Amino acid sequence: TPSPASTKARGLLLGAAVGDALGAPFEGRHSVDGAQLVRQERSAEALRYTDDTALTLVLARHLAERRGMVAVDEDTLAGQLAREWRREPWRGYGAGSREVFERVLAGTPWAEASKVSFAGHGSYGNGAAMRVAPIALVSAGPTHAAELARKSAVVTHAHRHGQEGAALQACAAFLALSSDPASPLNREAFLGRLGHTIEHTEWQSRLDQVRRLIGTSSPTFAASQLGNDATAVASVPLAVLAFLQYPDRPAEAIRYAIRAGGDTDTIASMAGALTAARTGAQAIPPEWLARLESASDIGDLADTLATRTPSSR
Ligand code: R7I
Ligand code: MG
Ligand code: MG
Ligand code: MG
Numbered sequence: 001t002p003s004p005a006s007t008k009a010r011g012l013l014l015g016a017a018v019g020d021a022l023g024a025p026f027e028g029r030h031s032v033d034g035a036q037l038v039r040q041e042r043s044a045e046a047l048r049y050t051d052d053t054a055l056t057l058v059l060a061r062h063l064a065e066r067r068g069m070v071a072v073d074e075d076t077l078a079g080q081l082a083r084e085w086r087r088e089p090w091r092g093y094g095a096g097s098r099e100v101f102e103r104v105l106a107g108t109p110w111a112e113a114s115k116v117s118f119a120g121h122g123s124y125g126n127g128a129a130m131r132v133a134p135i136a137l138v139s140a141g142p143t144h145a146a147e148l149a150r151k152s153a154v155v156t157h158a159h160r161h162g163q164e165g166a167a168l169q170a171c172a173a174f175l176a177l178s179s180d181p182a183s184p185l186n187r188e189a190f191l192g193r194l195g196h197t198i199e200h201t202e203w204q205s206r207l208d209q210v211r212r213l214i215g216t217s218s219p220t221f222a223a224s225q226l227g228n229d230a231t232a233v234a235s236v237p238l239a240v241l242a243f244l245q246y247p248d249r250p251a252e253a254i255r256y257a258i259r260a261g262g263d264t265d266t267i268a269s270m271a272g273a274l275t276a277a278r279t280g281a282q283a284i285p286p287e288w289l290a291r292l293e294s295a296s297d298i299g300d301l302a303d304t305l306a307t308r309t310p311s312s313r
Pocket of ligand 2: 050051052091092093265266
């Protein structure tokens with residue numbers, strides 16, 4: 001039987017991939033009704049993931065290769081991300097990220113390339129947050145996770161908000177991964193720890209909104225309050241809320257994220273990573289994993305990274 005660390009690492013990566021793939025057909029919709037989602041869930045078609053998972057796997061392999069070294073090397077990572085885009089450019093990449101990758105491949109240093117988009121201040125899209133979850137697997141604590149996340153983010157997202165979104169998601173992933181699924185999640189403590197690590201006031205107020213929305217709020221109401229678009233500040237908080245609504249049920253967290261509409265692949269991917277990092281991969285519906293592209297390779301990569309989780313130290 002797989003170790004608990006391995007089961008949780010598999011949950012983190014497979015939860016991210018399956019959320020992305022299930023949410024992808026609905027990306028950009030104002031909202032998604034239950035019947036549409038049920039049709040997607042019952043289909044026998046392969047579940048294809050998008051750029052979110054493609055780049056999550058790049059970062060996961062980067063971290064696995066760097067065992068015994070500084071966990072994130074910006075120069076190496078920038079090239080690896082850009083080459084993945086060139087290999088499969090049809091996965092649905094954001095326009096800002098495509099611009100950065102083109103320049104990096106043409107030889108422009110990432111520090112310069114990442115600042116060219118959006119009138120010179122760089123992207124505050126959610127593209128750094130959407131790929132960041134594997135950072136949790138090599139972090140020593142929530143603050144460390146946030147630091148490594150910012151390092152991994154800056155190579156494409158020069159804007160502070162793009163980096164803070166990644167820091168928040170990585171910190172949440174670390175806390176979810178290190179939580180004990182046998183006892184109920186302490187949501188107050190979880191949000192308190194996130195707020196302690198992510199100090200920027202804009203993000204603090206989003207976390208306060210998340211706290212107030214836990215419980216009864218519908219996905220569409222939550223989206224109207226928190227936002228659901230492809231910017232970091234209007235997507236990572238909704239993913240954290242989806243997790244806090246259903247911390248022990250990855251399928252429900254993913255459904256909640258998709259039904260909120262907007263950037264459905266990305267928000268469902270982030271929510272899936274958080275939830276299944278807590279529960280372990282066995283809580284993801286097996287019929288979803290059976291349809292998921294490359295599921296067994298993703299599981300193998302998770303096993304490799306699992307030997308670096310804090311629980312095995
Ligand atoms: O961040 P990024 O890679 O996008 C990820 C998204 C996810 O939904 C993926 O599933 C994929 O579909 O793309 O790419 P960016 O283009 O840098 O950022 C995403 C979007 O955020 C942009 O297309 C803009 O709509 C918005 N955005 C900004 N808008 C105005 N000003 C990001 N930065 C800015 C900005 O500075
Ligand atoms: Mg995508
Ligand atoms: Mg370095
Ligand atoms: Mg998306």
